[in-house]
Amino acid sequence: MRALLLGLMLLCVLLAPPAYAVDAALAQRIAAGDNDEKVAVLAKIVAAADPKDIPFLQSLAEGTVTLDGKPVEITVNNRLRREIEGAIAALKLVDPDRTTRLAAAKELSGGAEPGMLPAVKKALATEKDPEIKPLLEAIMATLGIKSTDKAERLAAIKTLGASNSPTSRTLLAELKDDADVEIKAASQQALKAVEGRLAWAERAGLLFAGISLGSILLLAALGLAITYGLMGVINMAHGELIMIGAYTTYLVQNLFRAHFPGAFDAYLLFAVPAAFAASMLVGMALERTVVRFLYGRPLETLLATWGISLMLIQAVRTIFGAQNVQVENPSWMSGGMEILSGVVLPYSRIVIIAFAGAVLVGIGLLLAKTRLGLFVRGVTQNRAMASCVGVPTARVDMWAFGLGSGLAGLAGCALSQIGNVGPDLGQSYIVDSFLVVVVGGVGQLAGTVLAALGLGIVNKLLETWAGAVIAKIVVLVFIILFIQKRPQGMFAMKGRAVES
């Protein structure tokens, strides 16, 4: 392949007489001179900053240049190759194509040679792209800081001080023992500014990660807050209802891929109601066949629903196989928003946070404003009295359980966008979901929300200094201690329902 490419390139070179911008004399010096000579010539080419020289440099890197119509072999050692690559990147900075420029700027951010300063300067003069320009400025500053001219160094420090990248922090930190007092003071001041901003960026990123985890916990726990909190059913199959939602999303995705590939990006809009409906139907079927015989005996619902969860897991294994399945994000959910350099908020997470908020508002309205919500609250507070005044308690139970299950399906749909979808999906969320409900307080939506967000944020904060596993353990220990203090959760239910 390489040989073929080389051959092709050679052919092109032979057919079209050299159109390098490099003048013949320089090319001659490269061919004949020693390594130092060659580097000097390269510096000149870079200083000229003409993208037309790129093919010449590329062929040089390959080890042949065409001089006077005939190819000349040139030995290229590692030092020279590095120089040549740097030179190519420097020249690409003025390439008309945006992606090429961006790639070159990114490459040079890693390490630029002082000789490239003129090329960078020239590129900066014409650059207007908001993404490339800061990169170029950073490169300028990196180069300028090593300059011998004091004014240039101070200017570079000022530029670095205004940037938000962790590399500027490292560069400025190197200057803190500089011989020149003025530079030392300036760099310290700049360092403080950068560090302050970076700390804020990190904190913002952490908070976002915490809220993101919290919104996932919230989605997983909302359904439980209804089935456990309002109905007193320990639904250990809740995790599997989440799994069903995720697999429904997978099926809808496949359907779109097979039949409507053009509308693939819209598949989530259909997956959301489908996941809700699938989990709700399964949940209602469970309520009719098993759960309704066990009201008032929470520990027994725990065992029976655990049995259901085992069967659902095995059923999914039989149908879809034990391996994880692939659920692809629609294109509008991939990528992310960079609030500061180094802190990227993925769109998928933002969408899930918004989704969790929307679901929360929806369920709150449903419980507070609709007839079904009124009945559910009535049955929760006093089943016998509700029944006496004509509330069809059995039907309300079924709908309430279906609602909780449907919420699990929505959680599954959301989770399929950020994690693995497999038969064990539900198991990994069930313990967390119960903890959220228990900490939040039974039967309290507000408690569930606070507990989910709180646990999410605390977990992420601990993770930064203790690692994920230790953080989880610390959170669990914390919850155990918390329940000591407030056995009924954050928002304890008041009144007669407490003791029984």
Place this chain on the structure above:
Amino acid sequence: MTRFFGPRGWTILAACAAVVFVVFPVLNLVVPPTSAFHLSAFWVTLIGKIMCYAIVAVAMDLIWGYAGILSLGHGLFFALGGYAFGMYLMRQIGADGQYRMNMPDFMVFLDWKEFPWQWWNTEHFWWAAILVLVVPALLAYVFGYFAFRSRVKGVYFSIITQALTFAAMLLFFRNNTGFGGNNGFTDFKRILDIPITTPETRMALFAITGAALIGTLLLGRFIVTSRYGRVLAAIRDSETRVLFCGYDTVHYKLFVWTLSAVLCAIAGALYVPQVGIINPSEMSPANSIEIAIWVAMGGRGTLVGPIIGAFLVNGGKSVFTQYFPEFWLYLLGLVFILVTLFLPAGVLGLLDRWRRKST
């Protein structure tokens, strides 16, 4: 309940003891392997393993059936006992491991130069035995003290015990905890300097397990028929009333909770040398919930029932995972559902109903 400890019950117990201590050893060691009556090593290990589970089930019955506290974390105490004794067994391997070093293979692999502090003194059998009893007892006591003092009960208690075992599982899955990460302990060679896989050693372990099971059963009987046991049952039925009668329920619950944990740990310690492996998956919440179904299946609050349940479920598991592996979870799930829906008193309750009908 007393019925099972009437003359008939004692006869059955004596017969079981005779089978464990005389019939099985003879069938395994004396009867030649070619004979149809030979008891193979597979069966000895299987029955020995299930007897360990039966000890756990009786321990669970003491706390759930008699005190009304459903623990979803008993797998943790079982595993802790197993790990404590497993450390001794790992030390017994000596330099016979893969790397020919006087250290467990996983430590050599992690390039550790000396044993971490948890391993202090574990080369001694007596120290391992102390660890088996003390570590789970301490954990259970501290956890129980906090939980019972603030009257955490019912579902809350179940869920935080589940969280506890889940946290421990995560901890033991880590390599740097010093317990072999997700591989746990395995490849044991010797116990008390005797090779561990000979038929004689295996039979000895089997007999000790049988003795432990019978001992647990008798201890359980002693407890539940005592005045203490009757207070416990009263707490199960209405804790508030017992409190009003002037009993300090915390200590009653705490004692049976800690005892139950220690019994589980002993079962774990007996389980490890027979099965030859212990790893963190023993602490998964699923395992702990399964213990509850052994008890529920046999019959809560009967002591004998849980043993029957442990044998039925685990025997069924061995058969099914061998012949129809993909149906096992369906069956187990179905058992969970059917037992809770139709057999609130378990298999023993079913027998009771039949007997009452026939008389």
